[in-house]
Amino acid sequence: MTATVETSSPSPAGVTTARLQTVSLTGGRGSTTAFRDVDLALAPGKVLALLGPNGAGKTTMLLTLAGLLAPQSGNILVDGAKLRGGRPAAANRAGIVLVPDNRSLFVSLSVEENLRVAARRGGPKPRDMLASFPALEKRWKLAAGALSGGEQQMLAMARALIQQPRVLLVDELSLGLAPLIVEGLFESVRAIAADHGCSVILVEQYAKLAMAAADEVVVLARGRIALSGSSSELADQVDRLENLYFDSADTANN
Ligand SMILES: Nc1ncnc2c1ncn2[C@@H]1O[C@H](COP(=O)(O)OP(=O)(O)OP(=O)(O)O)[C@@H](O)[C@H]1O
Numbered sequence: 001m002t003a004t005v006e007t008s009s010p011s012p013a014g015v016t017t018a019r020l021q022t023v024s025l026t027g028g029r030g031s032t033t034a035f036r037d038v039d040l041a042l043a044p045g046k047v048l049a050l051l052g053p054n055g056a057g058k059t060t061m062l063l064t065l066a067g068l069l070a071p072q073s074g075n076i077l078v079d080g081a082k083l084r085g086g087r088p089a090a091a092n093r094a095g096i097v098l099v100p101d102n103r104s105l106f107v108s109l110s111v112e113e114n115l116r117v118a119a120r121r122g123g124p125k126p127r128d129m130l131a132s133f134p135a136l137e138k139r140w141k142l143a144a145g146a147l148s149g150g151e152q153q154m155l156a157m158a159r160a161l162i163q164q165p166r167v168l169l170v171d172e173l174s175l176g177l178a179p180l181i182v183e184g185l186f187e188s189v190r191a192i193a194a195d196h197g198c199s200v201i202l203v204e205q206y207a208k209l210a211m212a213a214a215d216e217v218v219v220l221a222r223g224r225i226a227l228s229g230s231s232s233e234l235a236d237q238v239d240r241l242e243n244l245y246f247d248s249a250d251t252a253n254n
Pocket of ligand 1: 029034052055057059061
């Protein structure tokens with residue numbers, strides 16, 4: 001089944017332009033397909049939770065959007081412009097920034113240095129990131145490797161934000177963190193989306209937490225969109241969502 005999340009709003013000219021759009025996007029590794037025929041349209045400032053069980057294809061989809069894997073077919077568009085798939089530098093120039101699940105920080109560099117490395121000429125300065133992540137100020141000169149898990153995730157998010165993303169892709173923000181810390185980070189994500197007009201895709205295992213932070217929800221199961229809609233619509237369907245998780249696990253175990 002292919003479903004489309006239509007969250008883009010009409011421009012003044014009446015033409016709908018999504019910040020991020022995928023058209024029949026299919027991808028995987030080598031000749032193995034991990035997700036297929038995914039159609040998404042996400043408006044500026046909106047947060048999409050991409051949910052699903054282990055192995056559903058979520059991470060593979062983020063890597064494809066970020067240009068780290070070439071699509072097997074279909075298209076990716078940012079503000080209506082088609083991307084050449086499989087080109088991470090081109091995806092980054094188009095405004096796509098990925099926060100991977102391992103956070104990929106330079107652990108021996110300080111907080112400030114991690115931000116300075118990512119800063120763009122003429123763009124925001126490292127200290128400007130403190131408006132979104134004030135807790136980093138007292139850690140400013142510490143090595144990233146000495147930070148707590150939650151602080152490292154803040155730094156990873158700040159390092160993405162300093163690149164002025166149009167599309168922010170966040171893989172498993174909650175990994176290894178306490179729920180209270182995760183809630184705070186999700187609040188930061190919502191503020192970033194609203195203040196900077198960037199569209200965000202949150203890949204998460206923890207459906208309820210992510211749904212609370214998101215405007216839209218897509219559930220991938222076995223590589224296909226199994227359920228999609230606004231988070232308020234799907235909040236009533238958590239049971240159905242959990243069944244999708246169990247159905248996939250049954251299939252994987254058979
Ligand atoms: N490095 C890899 N090499 C080959 N196959 C992989 C690799 N990583 C994942 N896969 C396979 O690709 C498919 C999709 O995995 P993917 O990691 O995208 O799923 P996911 O929904 O992100 O799940 P998880 O939360 O477990 O990461 C799975 O069948 C998985 O076994």
